[in-house]
Amino acid sequence: MTDTLIEAKDLCVSRGELVLFAERSFTLNEGELFQLQGDNGSGKTTMLRALCTLIPLDEGELFWRGEQLPGARDTYFDEMAFAGHTDGLKAGLTPVENLKWCLTDAPPSVEACIGALEKTGLAGKEDLPCRVLSAGQRRRVVLARLLLSKAVLWILDEPLTALDVSGRDLVARLIEDHLANGGSVIYSTHQPLPLTSRSADQTLLLSDAVGLAN
């Protein structure tokens, strides 16, 4: 029996009178791949940020392993990693510094950071400031951060952005490995993810029909 990680009940987020999405319910179990689909402006990013508790819900309830969020934030953040539109990297620091000075309880060693950077194709770039890296290279640093985190759940907003063909394959491979190890992934995309061994367990289609609040 697999554990239920996230249970979402009737999620609704609006901005002023604009309802971004309403009455969305789903559950996500351990080891599952969950895809968010939708056109530009359909609320994918908002949904992902709401799942991270970065955006408060107008209505509905969100549970992490049966405990209600945002109350259970602390245990949730221990087991969740988020990669959004912005990289969250300091331009003045090197990739290794960015990775080792993370705020988890057990920060990774420098060797682990270098190892992760090698896996994401950044060998030899460890000591350059992130400022001089290209957008795609910075995304690869973000992937290395995911690799180093002990998170069970990855929440990825457009993980393929700025990446070349080999980068996209890398994302797909990392996701598949993570799932094989019992992890779960929620991601949004409007490009197909080049998965080889499996496909998304669930797909949530957010329609672009944006409604007005009643």
Place this chain on the structure above:
Amino acid sequence: MFRWFHKLASTRNFYRLSEILSPWLSVLCALLLGAGIFLGLFVAPTDYEQGESYRIIFVHVPAAWLSMFVYMVMAFCSLLVLVWKMKLADIVAEVSAPIGASFTFLALATGSLWGKPMWGTWWEWDARLTSELILLFIYIGYMALRASIDNPSSRSRAAAILALVGVVNIPIIHFSVDWWNTLHQPASIMKFDKPSIHPSMLQPLLLCALGFTVFYWVLMLIKSRTLILERESKSSWVQERITENRL
């Protein structure tokens, strides 16, 4: 769903309550202010030291008192916003800010007018007036913050945090300004506060203070109604009222 209905119902109920209350309160306000001003301007005796010019306290003191009172209402509403996410409290806080700022400005203007015959200057760095001036800055900051945040739900909570930070600070500011004032002012200058007041002056003062308070409630109720309509213009009960032409 229940919570949503509940919230909507409370603004709707408030709207109806406001419709019923505001005419009565308006009448009460007119009576109180009329009586207070009449007693203050025509019945109360002329002050031994200050002559007729002291009569401005019948406006100045209630305005100063209301400037603090309205801020307290805002702070209380902010607490409701942060703890219970009450939409109505946000509406009351939003409409109260400009009213409170106006009372603060009125207190400053009348204080300055009073200063001319008393001290010979239009502006005296008296502790009371200085605190009022800082309070005005705080009101302005609060309104400026509200004006610059687009997302309504973020706006209400950000403003609430600021109002609560302000309410912690206001007593400290008050104390520090008093302290600063006693350091820098020679004792000979008369203070605004705590004059030994004759009952015939106290009566109109209390009437005016009450009248100003009721005036605030009336303004707040009426302005809240406008804001409720604006925020909930899409809701069925507002639509119903629009079609039936009774707003």
Place this chain on the structure above:
Amino acid sequence: MFASFATLLRRDLTLSLRRSSDWLNPLVFFVIVVTLFPLGVGPDGQLLGEIAPGVIWVAALLATLLALDGLFREDYSDGSLEQLLLSPQPLPLMVLAKTTAHWLVSGLPLVLLSPLLALLMQLPFQALPSLLLSLVLGTLSLSLIGSIGAALTVGLKRGSVLLALLVLPLFIPVLIFGSSCVVAAAGGFETGAQLSLLAGLFFLALALAPWATSAALRISVES
């Protein structure tokens, strides 16, 4: 938990030291503002000595304000703030780490430079210890109080002017006690009352500001 505090402190300090403009610009601003006063009111030594405590204090306050604008802004735009909010560490403690780092690179240099400005402004020598002590306590409080305003305005366009509008009134008690402490010391009086009031303000700010700042940051990243 405290390891994360140290990590964040170290990260922010490294970043600031790599980019000298972070700590140098407010410092230069501080010096220039103070220099303007003798030019504005005339080089009369006695007058300058009299207004020195107020001038140095106001200039320090404005320099702190200038530096505060950058407290969260870069973290907001590069997404580090988001990651900070999603870290399993208690947010008020992390906010405190950032504020401490910020004070070390912007507040502390102001304090260390102030004797030089006291010299320029002809402040009596006996007021120096009080000036230093009051500035240490005062700039700490200013950084803490200001962090609330910085957090509230971080996501807003033209947030820096709004920041000034929001926090300057809240800075007033610190200014009053701080400059009066220096005035008293210059006149040869006791400064115990002022210093204990400044210390009181500091502890109050330390106890409350990180929580308010944390709440404000969560609101600021919503949009």
